[in-house]
Amino acid sequence: MLTPENTVIGFIGTGVMGNSMAGHFIKAGYPLIVYTRTKEKAKKLIDNGASWGETVNEIAEKANVIFTMVGYPSDVEEVYLGENGLIPNGKKGSFMIDMTTSAPSLAVKIYQAAKKKGIHVIDAPVSGGDIGARDAKLSVMAGGEKESFEAVQPLLEHLGTNIVYQGTAGSGQHTKMSNQIAIASNMIGVCEAIVYAQKAGLDPENVLKSIATGAAGSWSLSNLAPRMIKGDFEPGFYIKHFIKDMKIALEEAEHMKMEVPGLALAKSLYEQLAERGEENSGTQALYKYWM
Template sequence: MLPKENIVIGFIGIGVMGKSMAEHLLDAGYPLVVYSRTKEKAAELLMKGAKWAITPKDLAEKASVVFTMVGYPNDVEEIYLGENGLIPNGKEGSFFIDMTTSAPSLAVKIYEEAKKNGIQAIDAPVSGGDVGAKEAKLSIMVGGEKEAFEAILPLLEHLGLNIVYQGKAGAGQHTKMSNQIAIASNMIGVCEAIIYAEKAGLNPENVLKSITAGAAGSWSLSNLAPRMLNGNFEPGFYIKHFIKDMKIAIDEADHMGMEVPGLSLAKSLYDQLVEKGEENSGTQPFISIGRTNRYG
């Protein structure tokens, strides 16, 4: 466990989920330094007492524990390994925790480079979307050295409830790929269940009352299906980021010689939404594909 009085937290990525996560750490009484490509996104945190860093380098020089929650693996690589990034400019003894869903191989690379500089790098992707982030109820999947995990666990407990150490560097990202595979196929089932209820002349809201409490229950059924019925497609998690995750999972599965037909189908259907300009919507507009496709 890290002594609280020695901790200055840095947070990079003040987006749909990152803002709430950073706010929980600030509310817990930790000094907070933030960086985001768009400073306006951090305005509320700055008003509450967070400090602004002009670059990841500036943040690395000020913070002893850094969380990152950004969009794509190339963003992660630039933030961690770039000339003005975290690892080349971080302090020995620092902890860097990447909560972005990213490539397992990149997590291993970051861990190895950080280790050379006396820094602990941990991959800790999350599941739970905007709701889980706001309520500090995220599921957190952790890869890295066990001792490093134990040292930062009290910080992670401000962000989530289900926090599981999965193993060496990259294990957290591999676990998140399993999570995304389960969600992708489940979303097909959720949408088809709603469409079936509608076509059968049922009240889909009443149907949800029955099936969410039974064996069909899932996070997507309980949290996203009501949004679908209300026509609320605001992002708790962007389609563009989900497609990125599915592509990583497909590539990893291919590398392991594994076929993932359910995942591949889901990605092809989400690709149709991108073609319709929905990449910045939440994942729930997926139901519109089912309503227009032949099987729907």
């Protein structure tokens, strides 16, 4: 069993979500060593007791459980498989959990490389945004060997409330693609509903009272529509990262010979916003497409 007495947790990537996620391990009493490209982003964690790792290599050498929450599949590949990455420098018997939304095929590649070295790898992307990360109420979708998942599940419970084992390596990432496909079209509907209410002369906050708990209800309607109405477009999840996710999902659907017109439309709308300089805004900034 992985306890604070026998576990040193490494956390790589302390951005909008990673910072809160790593902080939960400090609160739970685990020794924590962190690394991120910009040390300033880890200042709060360091001030609260985390150690700083100068390199990914150092994290691999010092920690026996390592979480990663980075940006793009290229970042994941570098962190795990690069010359100075986690797999080449990791300890036999250690656990590595990638919570980045990445390509399912890359998750399988990392798993296979890790298995050769006796390292346990889980792909465990999450959903819930900055609020879920802050409140430790993320949904965690896990893929990998079931025994490895069961070993790290108590640690995942410090991060989320809906933790589901989905199957073999890559299954967590495939599940996250399903999640992103559902969100993509839903976000279009949420934005159109709010803009419609405004143009009809209604109070959109009052409209939400009627529709958010009915058949139209969704996480995006309850959590992101209020931000749209207030003009709050700060990122809980970056547009640039959502575009990355949608691109992965479109590529996977193409491999399955499946048409996903709703996803394709959402991606095109978000790309137009990114071209207008909104790539670092939160996904709720899709609202601005109609403004």
